[in-house]
Amino acid sequence: MSGAPVAPQHESVETGAAARHLDLLLVPPRARAGWRVLPARVAAMCVVELQKLRHDRTELYTRAVQPALWLVVFGETFTRIKAIPTGGTPYIDYLAPGIIAQSAMFIAIFYGIMIIWERDAGILTKLLVTPTPRSALIAGKAFAAGVKALLQAVVVIVIAALLGVAMTWNPLRLLGVAVAVVLGSAFFSCLSISIAGIVLTRDRLMGIGQAITMPLFFASNALYPVAVMPGWLQAVSRINPLSYQVDALRGLLLGTASHLALDFAVLAGAAVAGIAVASSLLGRLAR
Incomplete structure (x- = not known):
């Protein structure tokens, strides 16, 4: 037997743990891949939006006033006078999907104001120094706007049902409605964030947002068929993502004639492009 002292096993374990802790202090943790961060970021942002609505439901109620007025006043009036050809569909039925898209867009198009507020409060800088990719941050905010718009869409659908609009209650079709609302809102929120990255101030963003919302709405098929528009407006409508959402x-x-494959392809492509552009401008906004 050797008389040399043997180091206790627990001391070697503690030494190894201390070395690993020292490595963590000296070497920064490696950023996770974007595809792993994206679901967590999207879920976190959506939970934040739901918590905001849970603590203050007045925004949801007040935003329901304008869609209700469109359906009750505009829809009921034009249904009676039959001034707009809708192919045998009552005008209020024809109008309801357009108002759903409009109310969702109005929520999303001012989402850039929130990110400017986060910049002014120092929150955006803290988010950007994390290993989370910028595309994941933007996607999280974009789809959080979609969740918020989806709640608004539910309110409009309930109002339309109370007014006698003949809508389907097929669960698969309603799931498709939810996807269309979320994708459209994601694009318009990214458009708002991109504008925020260019103008940098809330006042300018508010002015531009107000200037583009109604043209986007009227240059779509939300209120009237594309066939009755003048030629130049038809061309604008074909590049307007709101038309495909409606x-x-x-x-x-x-259940009217539509081009669902094309509609969802355009909405998904617009959302992806919006996330890419907004991500590229996020650094400029934070400076």
């Missing part, structure tokens, strides 16, 4: 909602809710 077409998808109308086809899903009312």
Whole structure:
């Protein structure tokens, strides 16, 4: 037997643990891949939005006033006078999907104001120094706007049902409605964030947002068929993502002729492009 002292096993374990802790202090943790961060970021942002609505439901109620007025006043009036050709569909039924898309867009298009507020409060800088990719941050905010718009869409659908609008209650079609609302809202929120990255101030963003919302709305098929528009407006409508969102909602809710594959392809492509552009401008906004 050797008389040399043997180090206790627990001391070697503690030494190894201390070395690993020292390595963590000297070497920063490796950023996770974007595809792993994205679901967690999206879920976190959506939970934040739901918590905001849970603590203050007045925003949800007040935002329901304008869609209700469109349906009750505009929809009921034009249904009676039959001034807009809708192919045999009552005008209020034809209008309801357009108002759903409009109310969702109005929520999302001012989402850039929130990110400017986060910049002014120092929150955005803290988010950017984390290993989370910028695309994941933007996607989280974009789809959180979609969740918020989806709650608004539910309110509009309930109002439309109370007014006698003949809509489908097929669960698969309603799931498609939810996807269309979320994708459209994601694009318009990214458009707002991109504008925020260019103008940098809340006042300018508010002015531009107000300037583009109504043209986007009127240059779509939300109020009237594309066929009755003048030629130049038809061309604008074909590049307006809101037109494809309305077409998808109308086809899903009312069962009218639509181009669902094209509609969802355009909405998904617009959302991805919006996330890419907004992510590229996020650093400029934070400076």
